[in-house]
Amino acid sequence: MKKLLATLSLVVLVTACGQGTKESNDKNQTLIEMKKTDEYWKDKLDPEAFRILRQKGTEYPHTGEYNLHFENGTYLCVACKEPLFTSTSKFRSDCGWPSFDRAIEGKIRNEHDASLGMSRTEIICNSCDGHLGHVFRDGPTDTELRYCVNSVALNFSENKKKK
Ligand SMILES: [Zn+2]
Numbered sequence: 001m002k003k004l005l006a007t008l009s010l011v012v013l014v015t016a017c018g019q020g021t022k023e024s025n026d027k028n029q030t031l032i033e034m035k036k037t038d039e040y041w042k043d044k045l046d047p048e049a050f051r052i053l054r055q056k057g058t059e060y061p062h063t064g065e066y067n068l069h070f071e072n073g074t075y076l077c078v079a080c081k082e083p084l085f086t087s088t089s090k091f092r093s094d095c096g097w098p099s100f101d102r103a104i105e106g107k108i109r110n111e112h113d114a115s116l117g118m119s120r121t122e123i124i125c126n127s128c129d130g131h132l133g134h135v136f137r138d139g140p141t142d143t144e145l146r147y148c149v150n151s152v153a154l155n156f157s158e159n160k161k162k163k
Contacts, residue, residue: 064151
């Protein structure tokens with residue numbers, strides 16, 4: 001009887017482990033699919049953000065909420081909420097879009113963009129693959145970079161004041 005119980009426990013244990021692995025694999029698979037499915041983002045983002053982040057659109061210049069916005073805090077990806085830029089890297093630019101001289105390390109990747117007959121460097125959110133804007137080598141600060149970002153692609157989180 002003892003032996004039978006031991007065998008049964010073993011079977012239950014093995015089955016439980018097996019199920020656990022399968023479930024976590026399925027979950028990872030779902031996450032990967034979510035990252036890439038337009039239907040998922042269509043549901044999650046408003047139409048203008050979807051057009052810009054998922055279809056590589058551009059908002060009209062001088063219209064964005066954060067174009068001339070200079071509060072202390074962090075700018076996050078509107079889709080996945082990852083921090084992308086800090087307010088200390090933001091500078092006043094005449095280009096009509098929020099401009100930064102550097103991104104938070106590891107949060108953004110560059111890709112060559114040959115669309116519209118131009119050669120530009122597209123900037124993409126590393127965590128959700130959303131299109132953010134472009135980076136140009138004409139920045140006024142020591143980095144000489146100008147991250148030109150669609151305001152719609154950003155959310156702002158204000159730094160809490162120290163008491
Ligand atoms: Zn993102």
